[in-house]
Amino acid sequence: MSATLYEKIGGEPAVNAAVDIFYRKVLNDYRINRFFDNADMDKQIAKQKAFFTMAFGGPNNYTGQDMRNAHANLVKVGLNEDHFNAVMEHLGATLTELKVPSDLIAEAAAIAESTRNDVLGK
Amino acid sequence: MVTLSVDQNRYACQQGETVLDALLRQNINLSFACKKGTCHSCMVRSADVTPPQAAQSGLKNTLIKQNYFLACQCYPEQDMVIKLPDQSEFYRMGTVVVNKLLNRNTILLVVAFEDAFEFNAGQFVNLQRSDGLTRSYSTANIPQQSNTLEFHIRRLPGGKFSEWLHDEVSVGDSIAVSEPRGHCFYLPERSDQGLLLVGTGTGLAPLAGILTDALANGHTGPIHLFHGSREREDLYRIDEMRQLAKQHSNFHYTPCLSGNDVPDGFAAGRVNDIVFSHIPDLKNWRVFLCGHPEMVNQMKKQVFLKGATIADIYADAFLISSH
Ligand SMILES: Cc1cc2nc3c(=O)[nH]c(=O)nc-3n(C[C@H](O)[C@H](O)[C@H](O)COP(=O)(O)OP(=O)(O)OC[C@H]3O[C@@H](n4cnc5c(N)ncnc54)[C@H](O)[C@@H]3O)c2cc1C
Ligand code: HEM
Ligand code: FES
Numbered sequence: 460m461s462a463t464l465y466e467k468i469g470g471e472p473a474v475n476a477a478v479d480i481f482y483r484k485v486l487n488d489y490r491i492n493r494f495f496d497n498a499d500m501d502k503q504i505a506k507q508k509a510f511f512t513m514a515f516g517g518p519n520n521y522t523g524q525d526m527r528n529a530h531a532n533l534v535k536v537g538l539n540e541d542h543f544n545a546v547m548e549h550l551g552a553t554l555t556e557l558k559v560p561s562d563l564i565a566e567a568a569a570i571a572e573s574t575r576n577d578v579l580g581k
Numbered sequence: 582m583v584t585l586s587v588d589q590n591r592y593a594c595q596q597g598e599t600v601l602d603a604l605l606r607q608n609i610n611l612s613f614a615c616k617k618g619t620c621h622s623c624m625v626r627s628a629d630v631t632p633p634q635a636a637q638s639g640l641k642n643t644l645i646k647q648n649y650f651l652a653c654q655c656y657p658e659q660d661m662v663i664k665l666p667d668q669s670e671f672y673r674m675g676t677v678v679v680n681k682l683l684n685r686n687t688i689l690l691v692v693a694f695e696d697a698f699e700f701n702a703g704q705f706v707n708l709q710r711s712d713g714l715t716r717s718y719s720t721a722n723i724p725q726q727s728n729t730l731e732f733h734i735r736r737l738p739g740g741k742f743s744e745w746l747h748d749e750v751s752v753g754d755s756i757a758v759s760e761p762r763g764h765c766f767y768l769p770e771r772s773d774q775g776l777l778l779v780g781t782g783t784g785l786a787p788l789a790g791i792l793t794d795a796l797a798n799g800h801t802g803p804i805h806l807f808h809g810s811r812e813r814e815d816l817y818r819i820d821e822m823r824q825l826a827k828q829h830s831n832f833h834y835t836p837c838l839s840g841n842d843v844p845d846g847f848a849a850g851r852v853n854d855i856v857f858s859h860i861p862d863l864k865n866w867r868v869f870l871c872g873h874p875e876m877v878n879q880m881k882k883q884v885f886l887k888g889a890t891i892a893d894i895y896a897d898a899f900l901i902s903s904h
Contacts, residue, residue, distance in 0.1 A: 475891070486885075
């Protein structure tokens with residue numbers, strides 16, 4: 460059996476390294492940081508881990524409905540295409556910084572992209 | 582709704598209710614302290630089904646295998662038969678050997694044991710009164726010293742446990758002490774790394790243990806301790822820390838006062854602000870944050886944004902649960 464994207468990128472250690480870089484980018488981005496301005500950093504980090512595990516196609520079985528629910532409250536306060544694009548940008552930059560090969564970055568980006576309508580509640 | 586069985590009796594657990602809340606509501610006397618999954622004082626065991634995963638998060642593998650779980654974190658998915666563990670499984674008896682004031686509202690409590698008490702400096706334990714009332718307190722010494730544990734305990738006006746320790750417990754009394762818990766401690770690795778220790782009030786307790794441990798392990802990187810409170814009278818061990826800073830050229834101590842009266846030798850303001858005016862860039866630093874939950878939570882995010890990695894941030898928020 461060939462290795463999954465999650466395994467190829469490096470599994471849980473890679474997720475942890477990615478969260479460190481990605482979360483710092485997100486918190487420093489005035490366009491989207493208000494969505495992440497939750498008092499409880501540990502919970503936020505757990506969610507970021509879920510985000511990457513999912514983008515890497517890893518062992519976390521979210522459905523489109525789950526993605527709708529997880530972001531429904533954000534859509535109510537204005538989550539839109541621009542915000543989604545910003546997150547995609549940080550995802551790509553984070554993986555580039557981690558020196559993930561570009562074909563694997565493209566695979567991860569495609570998985571994230573496929574959730575666009577659900578995340579934005581369309 | 583599911584049914585919980587304890588000793589042949591059956592209790593209802595409502596949708597959205599934890600096992601702990603359901604049993605307390607029906608007058609079962611379970612010990613608890615934080616209701617946040619931190620202190621582990623509400624640990625019970627399932628005699629039949631496997632508990633939900635979230636209720637076992639943070640427990641040792643050996644306990645998970647035996648179906649122990651945290652009642653305060655358990656939203657049962659099905660009927661459960663629950664064993665309330667005999668508390669003596671988790672508690673050891675110690676004897677109070679010192680109970681004296683460190684400042685106007687904080688005592689030093691030292692508890693001695695017959696044999697060595699194994700812990701990592703900076704971890705906390707649960708102390709339990711004979712009626713089952715339980716609270717978490719951080720250790721302030723290092724294990725190599727003797728068979729004792731040291732605590733700094735602040736009097737919370739009207740606080741049940743802290744007032745009892747201040748007013749009624751005296752030398753010679755015995756007290757029940759749990760196993761050590763928590764991840765906020767020093768590991769003797771990367772000894773040239775900078776260490777930032779930030780505490781408010783009795784948050785100094787775990788930091789004092791961590792500091793002693795780091796120095797005893799020959800840590801060579803810079804170690805900065807910031808201890809904050811509103812007034813000078815609420816700080817303690819000031820001279821001791823200054824003395825230590827004279828003896829160790831890599832150790833730096835900054836007492837911080839957020840009130841109006843700030844004498845010479847103290848930094849004025851909140852620790853959050855003072856820390857970053859001293860150390861603007863925390864890349865590659867290891868950070869320990871202890872004390873007031875608001876300070877701890879804000880600082881966690883701030884030190885991360887200043888460059889510390891998530892794995893290098895250790896924190897104990899001294900949560901006070903409202904009962
Ligand atoms: C991991 C951890 C480590 C801890 N380490 C230490 C330590 O080393 N030293 C230490 O002194 N404490 C420490 N604490 C706090 C300690 O566990 C108790 O919560 C504290 O001593 C109060 O308990 P109590 O029974 O006296 O108060 P309780 O009887 O529990 O009274 C609390 C009541 O006071 C109210 N209250 C909340 N905040 C305040 C406030 N600021 N002023 C007045 N009332 C308030 C609450 O709503 C509640 O009703 C730690 C807590 C945790 C979770
Ligand atoms: C790019 C595609 C995206 C994917 C795959 C994704 C994935 C996820 C996942 C898996 C969770 C955790 C859900 C849970 O278990 O609770 C989550 C939560 C969250 N996401 Fe996304 N997300 C995406 C886009 C976005 C965008 C564009 C934003 C805002 C700018 C955002 C903000 C959040 C926030 C704030 C949470 C936490 C919600 C809460 O606290 O309950 N996400 N996301
Ligand atoms: S872990 Fe349940 S009360 Fe603290």
